[in-house]
Amino acid sequence: MKENKKYLKIFLYTLLAIVLLILPEIISNSYYQLLINQTLINAIVVMGLNYITGMTGQMNMGTGGIYALGAYGMALLTTKTGLSPWLGLLLAIVLGLLIGRGLGYPSLRISGIYLALTTIAFAEVVRLLLTNWSDFTGGAIGVQGIPKFSIFGYTLDTDQKYYYMLLVLTAILAITAKRIISSKWGRVFQSIKDNPDAAEACGVNIAQIKILAFTLAAVYGCIGGALYSCLMGYISSNTFNQDLSINYLIMMMLGGIGSVAGNILGAGLVTILPEMLKVLENYYWLIFSIIMLIFAIFMPYGLVSVPGKIMRYYKSKKKRW
Amino acid sequence: MKGVANVETVLKIDHLTKKFSGLVAVNDLSIEMRKHTIHALIGPNGSGKSTTVNLVTGFLKTSEGTVKYHGEEIQDRPIHEISRKGISRTFQNLKLFKSMTVLENLMVGGHSKTEQGILNFLVNPVKARQEEKMLKEKAEDILNTLGMYELRNENIGNIAYGRQKVTELGRALMCDPKLLFLDEPAAGLNPTERVEFVSILLKVFESGIDLFLIEHNMDVVMNISNMITVINFGTKIAEGTPKEVQNDTQVISAYLGDKYRK
Amino acid sequence: MASQIIQLIINGVAMGFIYALVSMEYTIIYNSTGLLNFSHDKFITLGAYIFAGTFVLGIGVNPIVGVLATIITMFLFGVIVAVGIFNPLRNMPSRLFAIMGTIALGRIISEAIRLIYGATAKTVPGFITGVYRIGSIVISKATLVIIGVSILVVVILQIYMMKTKAGKAMRCVNQNKTAATLMGINVSRSIMITIAISAVICTIIGVLVVPLYSINVSMSNTIGLKGYAAGIIGGFGYLPGAIIGGLLIGVIENLSTVVIAPVYKDCVSYIIMIIVILIQPRGLRALIRRKK
Numbered sequence: 001m002k003e004n005k006k007y008l009k010i011f012l013y014t015l016l017a018i019v020l021l022i023l024p025e026i027i028s029n030s031y032y033q034l035l036i037n038q039t040l041i042n043a044i045v046v047m048g049l050n051y052i053t054g055m056t057g058q059m060n061m062g063t064g065g066i067y068a069l070g071a072y073g074m075a076l077l078t079t080k081t082g083l084s085p086w087l088g089l090l091l092a093i094v095l096g097l098l099i100g101r102g103l104g105y106p107s108l109r110i111s112g113i114y115l116a117l118t119t120i121a122f123a124e125v126v127r128l129l130l131t132n133w134s135d136f137t138g139g140a141i142g143v144q145g146i147p148k149f150s151i152f153g154y155t156l157d158t159d160q161k162y163y164y165m166l167l168v169l170t171a172i173l174a175i176t177a178k179r180i181i182s183s184k185w186g187r188v189f190q191s192i193k194d195n196p197d198a199a200e201a202c203g204v205n206i207a208q209i210k211i212l213a214f215t216l217a218a219v220y221g222c223i224g225g226a227l228y229s230c231l232m233g234y235i236s237s238n239t240f241n242q243d244l245s246i247n248y249l250i251m252m253m254l255g256g257i258g259s260v261a262g263n264i265l266g267a268g269l270v271t272i273l274p275e276m277l278k279v280l281e282n283y284y285w286l287i288f289s290i291i292m293l294i295f296a297i298f299m300p301y302g303l304v305s306v307p308g309k310i311m312r313y314y315k316s317k318k319k320r321w
Numbered sequence: 322m323k324g325v326a327n328v329e330t331v332l333k334i335d336h337l338t339k340k341f342s343g344l345v346a347v348n349d350l351s352i353e354m355r356k357h358t359i360h361a362l363i364g365p366n367g368s369g370k371s372t373t374v375n376l377v378t379g380f381l382k383t384s385e386g387t388v389k390y391h392g393e394e395i396q397d398r399p400i401h402e403i404s405r406k407g408i409s410r411t412f413q414n415l416k417l418f419k420s421m422t423v424l425e426n427l428m429v430g431g432h433s434k435t436e437q438g439i440l441n442f443l444v445n446p447v448k449a450r451q452e453e454k455m456l457k458e459k460a461e462d463i464l465n466t467l468g469m470y471e472l473r474n475e476n477i478g479n480i481a482y483g484r485q486k487v488t489e490l491g492r493a494l495m496c497d498p499k500l501l502f503l504d505e506p507a508a509g510l511n512p513t514e515r516v517e518f519v520s521i522l523l524k525v526f527e528s529g530i531d532l533f534l535i536e537h538n539m540d541v542v543m544n545i546s547n548m549i550t551v552i553n554f555g556t557k558i559a560e561g562t563p564k565e566v567q568n569d570t571q572v573i574s575a576y577l578g579d580k581y582r583k
Numbered sequence: 584m585a586s587q588i589i590q591l592i593i594n595g596v597a598m599g600f601i602y603a604l605v606s607m608e609y610t611i612i613y614n615s616t617g618l619l620n621f622s623h624d625k626f627i628t629l630g631a632y633i634f635a636g637t638f639v640l641g642i643g644v645n646p647i648v649g650v651l652a653t654i655i656t657m658f659l660f661g662v663i664v665a666v667g668i669f670n671p672l673r674n675m676p677s678r679l680f681a682i683m684g685t686i687a688l689g690r691i692i693s694e695a696i697r698l699i700y701g702a703t704a705k706t707v708p709g710f711i712t713g714v715y716r717i718g719s720i721v722i723s724k725a726t727l728v729i730i731g732v733s734i735l736v737v738v739i740l741q742i743y744m745m746k747t748k749a750g751k752a753m754r755c756v757n758q759n760k761t762a763a764t765l766m767g768i769n770v771s772r773s774i775m776i777t778i779a780i781s782a783v784i785c786t787i788i789g790v791l792v793v794p795l796y797s798i799n800v801s802m803s804n805t806i807g808l809k810g811y812a813a814g815i816i817g818g819f820g821y822l823p824g825a826i827i828g829g830l831l832i833g834v835i836e837n838l839s840t841v842v843i844a845p846v847y848k849d850c851v852s853y854i855i856m857i858i859v860i861l862i863q864p865r866g867l868r869a870l871i872r873r874k875k
Contacts, residue, residue: 059682106857110864112678113619113819117811118860121853124808128853132846176443183449184432184456185439191418191429198416201378203404203433203496212439242804246686253683282698289690296684297671 020167024160033159035272037231040166041224043267046251047177047260048220053249054257055186056213057193058107059116063248065123066103066218068240069095070225072130075143075235085149089226096222100215107214108207123245130237142236146229159231166227170264173220178260180216189213190258250292256302265303329355331500331531332377337386337396339372339555346372348555349386354500354548359522359532361546363539363566365575369555370535371413374502378410379403390500405433409498411489413505413535417477423488424473427460430495463491467521483514487521494525501525503534507541519545543567551575586719591837597726599833600733601788605810606817606825607740608784614757614820615777616673618681622689624807626782629692630657630789631798635707636700646710653786661782664688665775673774693800704799711794725794736787737826740780753777805849812856818868827867 074088255266638649817824
């Protein structure tokens with residue numbers, strides 16, 4: 001039984017890998033390709049958010065601000081200095097480390113609603129600065145002409161080529177996330193969510209762990225932002241509003257908090273599904289929001305918790321008979 | 322010479338006072354705890370026992386006074402620092418990690434004993450796996466001695482209250498404490514569970530961990546402790562061996578009321 | 584210069600009252616349920632749309648009748664939301680889910696608004712227009728109406744909470760839900776009324792800002808956030824503080840335009856809020872308590 005399960009798992013993973021590899025060949029529509037690239041980027045950001053909000057339970061409603069700084073870091077560095085996007089990516093990581101510390105410190109003194117509001121205010125301040133400091137950031141017009149990545153002189157000039165790069169990066173970050181979550185780090189993150197007093201009594205330095213979680217979230221968020229910059233080639237501050245931060249939260253909740261697979265699933269659902277269900281047209285977002293509300297009330301642990309629930313239901317039924 | 326810690330003294334609480342906006346919860350309390358003792362702190366409800374433990378373990382800031390652990394002042398230090406010095410504790414109303422299994426609860430307890438930092442973790446999966454394995458084995462060992470090995474993969478919410486208490490004790494043991502504070506360990510346990518818990522406590526004590534316990538249940542206190550401090554309204558009213566305390570008139574009146582004073 | 588500053592202060596006070604109302608509206612819900620209503624700005628928008636879109640521009644009633652009709656509609660809306668959404672959310676295992684629930688509710692409201700009223704912005708022509716001049720100071724009629732109505736709302740709410748039985752029950756629920764239940768207070772009903780009152784205050788805010796902004800889906804995003812800033816500065820969950828905090832923010836952000844470029848006006852409130860959270864999360868409440 002156990003062996004069978006293992007083989008099934010390997011088979012499914014291989015199948016998934018093959019599908020992901022030939023995906024660009026299947027989809028000829030360039031718009032869908034763009035959406036899929038966007039999904040991968042969103043998945044990275046959501047995996048980051050999962051560390052701090054999903055695992056550690058610290059409400060971060062300012063993901064949009066983190067993402068924006070990563071995106072502008074990349075855009076301004078590459079367009080103003082003409083340096084390679086790879087350096088932009090490095091800058092994004094450095095920015096992430098700094099933002100993580102910056103946002104982490106407030107979380108040592110405050111939590112819950114205060115932290116949620118602080119992060120919202122942070123994202124708003126970032127957005128307002130990007131919009132209004134137009135000499136440097138281009139204001140509402142934004143930044144244009146962000147270059148594409150190139151590997152050993154081979155430029156990833158189409159979305160299809162860029163897809164493979166994103167796929168590799170997402171895979172690396174997802175494996176890292178999976179490793180962290182299922183290790184001692186994941187456990188202490190969760191212990192802070194469950195009972196900070198007890199965690200501290202166990203000798204866990206909560207301050208250090210919270211900053212770590214925030215830093216991971218910010219690094220993932222900034223990487224996502226930088227990759228987005230290069231995907232679009234053009235960014236403007238209007239994109240990075242409060243709705244964006246909330247969208248990331250929705251992706252996380254819908255897929256399932258605390259689960260990497262859930263994060264990716266959630267990113268896909270929120271990014272691609274609206275386009276797939278164009279039939280519903282105007283009503284899509286309304287229906288989606290209602291489903292979201294039902295999820296929040298009845299299935300707070302997201303889609304990944306559904307199979308487990310069904311299994312438990314059947315088991316309890318079997319027992320009764 | 323005053324102030325220099327006796328070699329045998331583990332914990333020295335000196336003139337400890339805690340005021341909550343006007344209310345004096347602990348008043349000028351001095352306790353000396355020696356090595357190899359089970360020291361009990363008893364007193365009627367609301368007499369400041371839990372406050373005392375919270376002050377010593379860093380959960381509350383002291384208003385006045387000092388707490389010395391092996392001669393080193395530890396009052397007002399961060400909780401995790403105190404814990405890392407070898408002082409562990411359990412809580413009056415269980416504080417467990419509800420979303421985790423029994424084993425995972427214990428493994429969080431051992432986190433502060435692991436060495437690998439996050440950067441090393443990211444680049445060195447081999448060492449990460451070794452560390453995880455060591456942590457797991459240690460937790461399983463402790464669960465084994467506590468008689469809870471079979472329940473290791475149960476979610477903490479699905480096991481009986483008594484077992485949850487044992488889990489919390491196990492988690493405290495994961496930090497390799499030298500001194501263990503137990504806030505009402507027998508509360509809420511039925512007589513069988515209580516006997517079992519006492520035997521576990523004695524086993525823990527024999528392994529070289531000093532115990533400091535707050536307890537309401539007189540059977541437990543009188544049977545296992547070598548030294549008892551009695552407080553009422555935050556002030557110490559008696560101290561001594563179980564026998565001495567049992568015959569102290571002040572203690573009797575604090576527990577039974579002045580009417581019963583001989 | 585002096586008259587310019589007086590002008591800024593008067594406008595600041597008017598905006599401050601709006602923020603104060605916003606902050607009161609979510610504070611009463613927060614106090615009685617422990618939930619922060621992240622959809623409160625959408626409540627305000629909905630109030631404005633029902634008033635302008637349905638009653639004044641749609642049916643074409645007199646604005647005063649329109650206001651009353653909107654208040655009644657929103658009261659009922661508040662009751663429905665309280666029973667159907669806030670009640671289950673209040674008992675969720677984690678705060679996170681409750682926050683997500685109210686966010687989803689906000690999304691639903693704004694999508695519904697977009698579907699019902701369309702995406703184009705609306706204005707109500709001739710609703711509270713005109714100005715008064717005192718020397719070189721120009722005060723718009725809307726400013727005076729905002730100040731007057733806000734004071735009225737504050738006073739009525741105060742009388743309601745202090746004098747009426749339902750208001751007293753509401754205060755009991757704020758302090759201790761279990762004890763309130765034991766004393767025979769119907770907690771769910773009290774919460775329902777609280778949320779309905781909050782919805783009514785949102786409606787009033789929505790109507791008051793109609794002369795200031797064009798009516799669109801995102802019209803109250805900023806005042807919603809500023810309301811949070813006001814609440815934080817005044818001390819979260821503390822009603823008198825909410826009013827003082829609102830006024831402070833309104834005046835400070837208006838006066839800040841003397842020193843810095845007006846485009847950064849909005850940043851000022853948020854930065855003050857972050858600073859207050861970091862230095863003294865209890866805000867002005869800490870000062871008041873200490874004096875006692």
